[in-house]
Amino acid sequence: MVIVGGGKAGARAIVGLRGYGWEGSITLINAENLMPYDRPPLSKAAITDEAEPLPTSLLDLDMMTSLNVNHMRHTSAIDINRGSQTITLSNGSKVLYHRLLLATGAAPRKIPLEGGERALTLRDFADARKIRHAFATGKSVAIIGGGFIGLELAASATKYGCKVTVIESQPRILMRGVPDEIAGHVAARHASAGVTILTEVSVVQINPRSVVLTDDREIDAEILIAGIGAAPRTALAQKAGLAIDNGIACDTKMQTSDPFIWAAGDCCSFPHPIFDNMRMRLESWRNASDQAVTAVENMMGASRDFTAVPWFWSDQYDLSLQIAGVPGLGLSTVRRNLRDGAFIVCHMDADGRLVGASGIGRGNTIARDIRLLELLIGKKARPSAVQLSDANFQLKGLIKTDIAA
Amino acid sequence: MTKWIDVCATSDIDAEDVMRFDHGGQTFAIYHSPDGKFYATDGLCTHEKVHLADGLVMDNIIECPKHNGRFDYRDGSAKGAPVCVNLKTYPVKVEAGKIMMEIGK
Ligand SMILES: Cc1cc2nc3c(=O)[nH]c(=O)nc-3n(C[C@H](O)[C@H](O)[C@H](O)COP(=O)(O)OP(=O)(O)OC[C@H]3O[C@@H](n4cnc5c(N)ncnc54)[C@H](O)[C@@H]3O)c2cc1C
Ligand code: FES
Numbered sequence: 001m002v003i004v005g006g007g008k009a010g011a012r013a014i015v016g017l018r019g020y021g022w023e024g025s026i027t028l029i030n031a032e033n034l035m036p037y038d039r040p041p042l043s044k045a046a047i048t049d050e051a052e053p054l055p056t057s058l059l060d061l062d063m064m065t066s067l068n069v070n071h072m073r074h075t076s077a078i079d080i081n082r083g084s085q086t087i088t089l090s091n092g093s094k095v096l097y098h099r100l101l102l103a104t105g106a107a108p109r110k111i112p113l114e115g116g117e118r119a120l121t122l123r124d125f126a127d128a129r130k131i132r133h134a135f136a137t138g139k140s141v142a143i144i145g146g147g148f149i150g151l152e153l154a155a156s157a158t159k160y161g162c163k164v165t166v167i168e169s170q171p172r173i174l175m176r177g178v179p180d181e182i183a184g185h186v187a188a189r190h191a192s193a194g195v196t197i198l199t200e201v202s203v204v205q206i207n208p209r210s211v212v213l214t215d216d217r218e219i220d221a222e223i224l225i226a227g228i229g230a231a232p233r234t235a236l237a238q239k240a241g242l243a244i245d246n247g248i249a250c251d252t253k254m255q256t257s258d259p260f261i262w263a264a265g266d267c268c269s270f271p272h273p274i275f276d277n278m279r280m281r282l283e284s285w286r287n288a289s290d291q292a293v294t295a296v297e298n299m300m301g302a303s304r305d306f307t308a309v310p311w312f313w314s315d316q317y318d319l320s321l322q323i324a325g326v327p328g329l330g331l332s333t334v335r336r337n338l339r340d341g342a343f344i345v346c347h348m349d350a351d352g353r354l355v356g357a358s359g360i361g362r363g364n365t366i367a368r369d370i371r372l373l374e375l376l377i378g379k380k381a382r383p384s385a386v387q388l389s390d391a392n393f394q395l396k397g398l399i400k401t402d403i404a405a
Numbered sequence: 406m407t408k409w410i411d412v413c414a415t416s417d418i419d420a421e422d423v424m425r426f427d428h429g430g431q432t433f434a435i436y437h438s439p440d441g442k443f444y445a446t447d448g449l450c451t452h453e454k455v456h457l458a459d460g461l462v463m464d465n466i467i468e469c470p471k472h473n474g475r476f477d478y479r480d481g482s483a484k485g486a487p488v489c490v491n492l493k494t495y496p497v498k499v500e501a502g503k504i505m506m507e508i509g510k
Pocket of ligand 2: 451
């Protein structure tokens with residue numbers, strides 16, 4: 001078994017293979033020169049913690065040894081010969097595979113403007129250290145893109161007293177991710193922390209210490225950050241002739257168009273059985289982990305569909321946001337107010353089926369209800385608006401009394 | 406020497422639910438299992454020290470609210486990634502409708 005990419009999906013796949021009793025060899029080809037580590041802390045604790053951060057290890061050297069993994073660090077896979085089932089590595093050597101998992105993740109998009117190379121992006125541990133050291137100077141920060149990573153970095157930058165501006169081309173922040181009410185709550189929290197959020201404007205010119213916007217305004221930007229999303233890393237798969245469709249195209253079993261190659265995590269797209277086989281690509285920590293588990297099970301001969309309900313979280317200041325399902329499929333919403341000002345927006349489709357839930361609150365106030373709603377989404381349940389809007393109504397009861405469609 | 410500490414009334418925790426309990430600078434999670442028994446564990450997840458009492462109890466499992474790490478709250482055993490370190494458990498007894506736990510030294 002060979003795995004390309006040592007991120008969340010790659011690391012989970014290793015544990016999964018051994019967990020399912022695979023005793024043969026496992027080779028991990030990992031472009032980074034570090035042991036597999038977690039990315040979510042990179043925009044949060046790795047920037048804000050008092051102490052110099054260390055990578056949050058997913059598999060340390062001891063685990064790698066006890067799981068008997070041939071870990072090739074600082075080595076990239078540059079070519080796959082599907083006929084001979086051989087991978088060519090950046091150091092010129094070749095590796096044979098019996099079954100292959102592609103877990104190459106995604107890479108941040110660059111700003112396509114002159115001077116855009118000055119914009120810092122965040123994906124790897126080294127990027128986080130660079131940004132941390134830049135913020136520590138307390139200089140002005142402009143963040144292009146009001147998505148999750150941009151906003152988490154904005155929150156983190158305020159800890160260093162930086163003057164922060166977020167520049168969003170859409171009418172509001174988190175346009176794709178969450179409903180209006182939640183975006184409004186997040187925006188208000190940023191405003192109270194002194195972050196300026198500009199919407200419906202974009203950058204037209206990058207100067208050495210500032211940027212110029214479509215409305216001619218000039219914004220201080222001694223530190224410039226690009227938070228305009230990430231593109232799946234598909235070059236290797238594409239070169240090998242695998243089907244690509246907004247990521248490495250998989251079927252419901254996480255298998256690519258080659259019967260000996262699977263994919264998992266941010267690099268791939270897949271049809272989701274719970275949502276009418278709509279093809280989606282997710283950039284989420286739990287998804288990377290869950291998909292890796294399904295993929296390795298199938299690599300070992302099972303035939304399991306991937307059906308986990310999408311789930312994502314983001315932490316900004318003292319606020320925690322969670323999203324389950326696919327809120328974008330909803331046509332109407334029901335609000336569920338919880339304690340301490342926390343609330344959840346439930347998203348229903350035309351048939352009254354619960355398809356998504358997004359919530360925000362301090363600490364983990366929303367976690368339990370979001371989890372229950374996630375289970376209901378997975379069951380294609382149709383809870384009533386009365387039940388959903390009543391915080392005292394126990395959602396758990398609905399899960400036990402199977403109300404699946 | 407063992408010392409039993411008053412936690413709360415049995416009626417304070419619904420069946421198949423969990424409650425946070427702080428005592429002497431420590432935080433614990435107290436569970437009421439679906440079969441009517443009570444259990445106590447450390448209050449913080451062994452992964453990233455999140456309060457488990459915000460999590461979901463399903464049968465004999467407590468699921469962490471942060472990354473869904475799972476533990477069997479009866480013996481504290483971790484049920485797989487991302488949690489790999491077991492939770493510490495504490496003896497619990499019920500007397501006259503009161504839950505009491507033993508924290509040890
Ligand atoms: C800053 C940041 C914050 C985040 N915060 C959250 C959050 O709060 N909540 C949440 O749910 N998700 C969050 N995410 C998303 C989550 O981290 C990702 O979904 C997850 O890391 C995806 O895992 P992966 O294994 O698919 O890809 P990655 O973690 O990107 O790993 C891919 C690995 O493959 C390597 N690689 C690529 N090509 C090759 C090759 N040809 N040869 C060898 N190696 C290769 C790369 O170097 C990389 O190490 C965050 C992501 C980032 C970057
Ligand atoms: S903090 Fe509990 S699972 Fe991560």
